[in-house]
Amino acid sequence: MMRRGIVSEAGLIAHGRGEAFDYLIGEKSNDFAIKSEKAAVATMLLAERPVISVNGNAAALSGKEIIGLGEILNAKIEVNLFHRTEDRVKKIVEYLESLGGRNILGPDPDARIPGLDHARALCHKEGIYSADVVLVPLEDGDRAQALKNMGKTVITIDLNPISRTARASDITIVDNIIRAIPNMISFSKDMKNLSIDDLKKVVKSYDNADILKEALNAISENAINEWETQNRK
Amino acid sequence: MMRRGIVSEAGLIAHGRGEAFDYLIGEKSNDFAIKSEKAAVATMLLAERPVISVNGNAAALSGKEIIGLGEILNAKIEVNLFHRTEDRVKKIVEYLESLGGRNILGPDPDARIPGLDHARALCHKEGIYSADVVLVPLEDGDRAQALKNMGKTVITIDLNPISRTARASDITIVDNIIRAIPNMISFSKDMKNLSIDDLKKVVKSYDNADILKEALNAISENAINEWETQNRK
Numbered sequence: 152m153m154r155r156g157i158v159s160e161a162g163l164i165a166h167g168r169g170e171a172f173d174y175l176i177g178e179k180s181n182d183f184a185i186k187s188e189k190a191a192v193a194t195m196l197l198a199e200r201p202v203i204s205v206n207g208n209a210a211a212l213s214g215k216e217i218i219g220l221g222e223i224l225n226a227k228i229e230v231n232l233f234h235r236t237e238d239r240v241k242k243i244v245e246y247l248e249s250l251g252g253r254n255i256l257g258p259d260p261d262a263r264i265p266g267l268d269h270a271r272a273l274c275h276k277e278g279i280y281s282a283d284v285v286l287v288p289l290e291d292g293d294r295a296q297a298l299k300n301m302g303k304t305v306i307t308i309d310l311n312p313i314s315r316t317a318r319a320s321d322i323t324i325v326d327n328i329i330r331a332i333p334n335m336i337s338f339s340k341d342m343k344n345l346s347i348d349d350l351k352k353v354v355k356s357y358d359n360a361d362i363l364k365e366a367l368n369a370i371s372e373n374a375i376n377e378w379e380t381q382n383r384k
Numbered sequence: 385m386m387r388r389g390i391v392s393e394a395g396l397i398a399h400g401r402g403e404a405f406d407y408l409i410g411e412k413s414n415d416f417a418i419k420s421e422k423a424a425v426a427t428m429l430l431a432e433r434p435v436i437s438v439n440g441n442a443a444a445l446s447g448k449e450i451i452g453l454g455e456i457l458n459a460k461i462e463v464n465l466f467h468r469t470e471d472r473v474k475k476i477v478e479y480l481e482s483l484g485g486r487n488i489l490g491p492d493p494d495a496r497i498p499g500l501d502h503a504r505a506l507c508h509k510e511g512i513y514s515a516d517v518v519l520v521p522l523e524d525g526d527r528a529q530a531l532k533n534m535g536k537t538v539i540t541i542d543l544n545p546i547s548r549t550a551r552a553s554d555i556t557i558v559d560n561i562i563r564a565i566p567n568m569i570s571f572s573k574d575m576k577n578l579s580i581d582d583l584k585k586v587v588k589s590y591d592n593a594d595i596l597k598e599a600l601n602a603i604s605e606n607a608i609n610e611w612e613t614q615n616r617k
Contacts, residue, residue: 153393160386160387160396163393163396163397163400164396164397164399164400164403165400166397166400167396167397167398167399167400167401167402167403167404168400168401168403168404169400169404170397170400170401170404171400171401171402171403171404171405171544172404174546175408175603311404313407313607313610313611363611364611367607367608367610367611368607368608368611370408370603370604370607371603371604371605371607371608372604374546374600374601374603374604374607375600375601375604377546377600378546378596378597378600378601
């Protein structure tokens with residue numbers, strides 16, 4: 152995917168960081184991740200203008216699933232890159248179209264996210280700019296914060312529970328995107344039938360600070376358990 | 385360095401994994417790392433045929449310092465790649481020579497490490513093959529184990545204290561290579577003046593299992609501390 156121009160060089164390093172954190176949370180969807188994924192689905196089902204922001208790594212890892220999730224949740228998909236080049240935006244859009252994506256936003260931005268450099272600020276008026284809820288998997292901290300500052304509800308998928316993105320977001324899914332999106336698709340199918348009141352209850356009972364705490368506890372415990380397992384050998 | 389053909393694509397991902405673990409140990413040379421670095425220097429000063437194995441990431445991150453360490457410890461330097469291509473070996477040798485390295489082994493292997501695939505087994509008879517002590521920073525687990533199986537003393541630098549490399553090695557330096565090699569250079573300057581008996585005492589008092597345990601405890605504690613810091617804000 153890097154050789155095809157979809158993933159950036161920096162994206163490979165970011166992927167490695169994710170691998171390490173995934174190992175430390177046990178390479179599974181823990182309870183804290185499931186809770187976040189359900190709250191994320193409820194929030195997006197309640198949204199008026201939900202948007203899924205897609206970068207190179209997200210497209211490479213979960214392009215097809217993201218398109219599927221967008222269809223179920225009636226969410227627009229917008230390609231939005233931290234290391235933006237017009238060439239890479241175009242290639243990612245073409246890739247998503249080859250997977251069945253339609254009306255993918257990204258190549259012709261007509262708005263800007265306030266507080267960011269020009270290239271990082273570019274977005275679509277009918278997409279991220281006017282969204283009330285944005286799912287930004289594998290996002291940079293500055294951009295997650297800038298979206299928060301616009302008053303949006305920000306949902307992220309980030310394996311590092313201590314990252315600025317994780318802390319800036321309303322809902323932080325500490326899970327590998329390749330597990331998180333299929334889980335969200337599965338929850339969406341059930342939760343679509345819930346009443347607005349029931350969806351609101353799911354959102355109201357969710358506490359992101361608790362989730363981050365649970366994720367850090369899991370890392371801490373797994374590190375100690377690894378040592379004990381190793382010591383018994 | 386990737387664009388120059390020195391670091392492999394997989395090397396970027398491995399670097400990202402290292403970044404995550406470095407963050408979790410506090411991006412500093414902890415006590416456990418200092419102890420390992422001293423034991424490593426003592427072991428290499430006592431060695432008859434010490435060799436430093438260098439791959440793309442090690443060359444890119446610490447090429448100049450590795451050459452300096454090799455000079456102080458009278459250790460040979462051998463370029464030895466997990467994702468071996470003759471072109472990359474040649475480029476890394478040229479790069480190390482541009483930094484002042486001399487007699488760098490790697491391009492004309494005439495021996496093989498038993499138990500590995502052909503490309504991964506290639507080495508020099510006068511280098512890794514006949515070494516009694518090998519420093520293999522950022523090494524793959526299979527190769528660390530294969531060197532152990534040959535009866536060598538294996539020293540590694542690996543930020544992941546749970547990796548197979550970390551567990552297979554006699555001395556595991558859980559530190560960033562960009563801090564570890566300068567530390568080792570500094571310790572070498574002092575420890576060169578120690579008697580053989582004193583160097584042997586340093587080696588004898590070293591317990592790698594304790595070091596790995598300390599590193600895992602540090603990760604566990606840092607994860608919890610991060611949460612508490614975050615919670616106070």
